[in-house]
Amino acid sequence: MTVGVLALQGDFAEHMAMLARIGVEAREVRKLSDLEGVDALIIPGGESTTIGKLMARYELDKAIRARAEQGMPIYGTCAGMILLAKDIEGSQQPRLGLMDIAVVRNAFGRQIESFEADIPFKPTPERPVRGVFIRAPIVAKVGKGVEVLSEFDGKIVAVKQGNLLATAFHPELTDDERVHRYFLEMIQK
Amino acid sequence: MTPNVSSHEQESRYAVQKATWRTKVGLAEMLRGGVIMDVVNAEQAQIAEEAGAVAVMALERVPADIRREGGVARMSDPLIIEEIMNAVTIPVMAKCRIGHFAEAMILEALGVDFIDESEVLTPADEEHHVNKHAFKTPFVCGARDLGEALRRIGEGAAMIRTKGEAGTGNIVEAVRHMRAIMKDIRRIHSAPEDELMAIAKQLQAPYDLVVEIHQTGRLPVPNFSAGGIATPADAALMMWLGAEAVFVGSGIFKSSDPVRRARAIVDAVTYYREPEMLAEVSKGLGEAMPSLDVRKLAEEELMAVRGW
Numbered sequence: 001m002t003v004g005v006l007a008l009q010g011d012f013a014e015h016m017a018m019l020a021r022i023g024v025e026a027r028e029v030r031k032l033s034d035l036e037g038v039d040a041l042i043i044p045g046g047e048s049t050t051i052g053k054l055m056a057r058y059e060l061d062k063a064i065r066a067r068a069e070q071g072m073p074i075y076g077t078c079a080g081m082i083l084l085a086k087d088i089e090g091s092q093q094p095r096l097g098l099m100d101i102a103v104v105r106n107a108f109g110r111q112i113e114s115f116e117a118d119i120p121f122k123p124t125p126e127r128p129v130r131g132v133f134i135r136a137p138i139v140a141k142v143g144k145g146v147e148v149l150s151e152f153d154g155k156i157v158a159v160k161q162g163n164l165l166a167t168a169f170h171p172e173l174t175d176d177e178r179v180h181r182y183f184l185e186m187i188q189k
Numbered sequence: 190m191t192p193n194v195s196s197h198e199q200e201s202r203y204a205v206q207k208a209t210w211r212t213k214v215g216l217a218e219m220l221r222g223g224v225i226m227d228v229v230n231a232e233q234a235q236i237a238e239e240a241g242a243v244a245v246m247a248l249e250r251v252p253a254d255i256r257r258e259g260g261v262a263r264m265s266d267p268l269i270i271e272e273i274m275n276a277v278t279i280p281v282m283a284k285c286r287i288g289h290f291a292e293a294m295i296l297e298a299l300g301v302d303f304i305d306e307s308e309v310l311t312p313a314d315e316e317h318h319v320n321k322h323a324f325k326t327p328f329v330c331g332a333r334d335l336g337e338a339l340r341r342i343g344e345g346a347a348m349i350r351t352k353g354e355a356g357t358g359n360i361v362e363a364v365r366h367m368r369a370i371m372k373d374i375r376r377i378h379s380a381p382e383d384e385l386m387a388i389a390k391q392l393q394a395p396y397d398l399v400v401e402i403h404q405t406g407r408l409p410v411p412n413f414s415a416g417g418i419a420t421p422a423d424a425a426l427m428m429w430l431g432a433e434a435v436f437v438g439s440g441i442f443k444s445s446d447p448v449r450r451a452r453a454i455v456d457a458v459t460y461y462r463e464p465e466m467l468a469e470v471s472k473g474l475g476e477a478m479p480s481l482d483v484r485k486l487a488e489e490e491l492m493a494v495r496g497w
Contacts (some may be wrong), residue, residue: 009222010242011215030459045219047243047279054241056461079219091278105278111302112325114212128203134215135280135302141357169322174217184290 003051004038006064008054010046010079014172018180035063040073040187043080045134045142045157045170048105052083052094061096066154069097073163074181081159082137082164089140095135099161100143107155118149119152119169131157131169138168160186210347213327216280217348218301220244220434221274224424225413226436227251230269231276237441240451244435245263247273252309252356253439253478256490262310264292267299281442282329288314290323291304297326303348304328306341308495309355309438318496323344328484331415333366335373335394335493340497342410343395348409351432352493353416356439358480360417362493364428367414378406386432418495419444419477421457421470428461443478443492450474 001186005015007028019026019042029035039189041064043051068074074096076084083095087102108115114135118128132153139156142148150167151160157168164188218297223243228234234245249265250258250446264285274281280302286307290493296304298380306319321328321442323346331352332338337351344493353363377388377399385403389396401409414432419440427435437454453470460466488494 007222011218011221013221014218031463046221047219047223049238049279050241050243050455054456057456105497110300111212111216111280111327112208112297112300114216115205115207115209117205119203132211132215134212134219154460170215173211173218 001039002027002037003113003184003187004035004041005184006041006043006051006055006060006080007052007065008060011170011172012044012046013055014170015042015077018172018177021048022177022180022184023183029060031058032060032063034058035067038072040075040183043074043076043083043111044100044172045078045080048079048082049093049097051079055083055096056094064099068096068163071163073165073183073187074098075165075167077170077172078134078136079165081139083170084164084166085139086130087141099159099164099166100146101159101161101166102140102141103137103141105137106135107140108133111135117152119150119157121158121179123179124148127167128169129179130174132173133157134167136168139166199246208325211229213347214410215327216327220348220413221411222459223375223434224437224451224458225282225327225434226441227436228273228442229273230404233442233447234273234281237447237451238277239383240448241329242279243434244439245273245277245284246282246284246305248284251439251442252492253443254356254359255309255420256356256492262286264289264295264310267295270296270299270301284310285319286310286315288317288319290319293326293328295326297324300444301326306330308352308492312495318344331411331493331496332370334369334378334392336394337497338370338408338412339392339394339398340399342408344441346410348411348413350413350415350436351415351427353399353418354483354486355492356417356481357417357483357486358419358420358440358443358478359483360423360426361483363414363416363418366416366493367427368410368431370408374406374408374434374485377402402454418454419480420474421428423452424457425467426452427463428458434458438476445475
């Protein structure tokens with residue numbers, strides 16, 4: 001199994017390091033040819049406007065959408081969640097638009113409001129995960145078939161829809177492998 | 190959420206911590222592989238965002254104009270910074286003078302996402318830099334070598350950039366600084382453990398950070414490049430030399446076609462390993478910014494020597 005990490009911009013190196021620690025084969029994806037042969041894709045944190053524009057300029061968006069529709073699992077963190085969403089409040093920015101969710105960008109405020117918190121994550125009921133939220137989005141609305149995996153302070157911060165997983169926070173910035181392991185289980189199913 | 194829970198109780202229930210070292214360095218990590226562009230008004234900020242900038246640096250004047258006009262260069266008018274903050278959704282950075290913690294406090298009060306304690310402005314304190322640990326807003330600082338980088342990280346900088354020589358459109362100093370930093374990182378990483386204190390002494394760097402580099406083989410915070418980038422090729426060169434992202438100051442809006450050049454530099458940072466793609470994006474960009482030979486600048490005109 002090879003997991004691709006979209007490496008156009010953002011904290012892709014942290015995802016690569018996390019996958020290496022778990023012992024999964026991983027590859028950085030920048031071009032169409034990099035996408036061939038990956039079994040799943042992680043879209044990292046970063047600037048969603050930058051990643052979205054580069055995806056569109058180099059036609060990665062179409063290819064990723066096609067693979068997702070064939071069932072390829074995708075996990076998006078923060079900017080990755082925004083890019084997976086069908087609706088981005090107040091924005092026409094380029095996106096994949098695969099998940100039936102509406103997101104609000106920078107929903108907690110500017111950088112000075114960025115925070116960490118112990119948050120419940122349904123697939124890991126034994127103890128919460130340490131959520132690192134950096135200029136993070138939230139999910140304001142979910143459509144049918146979207147499962148809410150985490151709520152913090154009444155706000156939806158992790159969701160799953162079929163082969164797609166998204167978190168507003170960054171497990172890749174912590175030592176906790178459980179969210180990534182949960183995604184790897186989704187690939188094996 | 191259970192109703193009737195005070196925000197204080199919520200915070201302890203979820204062990205909420207704001208503005209931690211991890212959220213500060215985390216924002217720097219989110220900017221990796223990106224381009225941070227100097228802008229002087231809302232219109233330029235929108236052009237930068239549209240081109241794919243990961244952040245903008247809000248300024249009254251770009252370094253090339255600061256250099257030309259002379260006099261004391263200070264923090265920008267908060268009104269200009271606010272207009273730029275309102276114009277874009279990407280992070281906004283702003284500069285304070287070296288050691289001028291009151292300017293930094295004002296920038297934090299405005300809510301800028303990153304503060305650049307910058308040698309491009311006239312230093313306010315020739316002995317002390319800002320104690321950056323005391324702020325919630327993350328800081329970026331310039332460095333010419335590893336010792337300087339580690340002293341700034343010791344003071345709380347969450348990101349380092351090469352100083353280069355701002356406003357010259359000449360990449361030579363940024364190259365010199367990046368090579369110096371990377372060379373010493375390699376040296377520390379491969380040195381035997383019992384030589385680390387002597388290296389710390391020689392670099393005048395905090396010992397703990399030298400030990401950390403020995404273990405990880407990298408700078409403890411993201412390592413970006415600034416000061417002299419004028420073309421997509423310049424940006425690609427800095428990425429090859431070890432930069433994790435680039436700042437472009439005067440290089441975009443002092444060129445003849447800022448829209449195309451901005452986009453080309455964004456593409457070049459992502460695809461710096463692909464010569465064919467670099468050739469494609471470099472075509473027909475028009476005139477680069479007016480440039481200067483660093484060797485012909487007088488000592489008092491150099492910005493990189495400000496700070497220590």
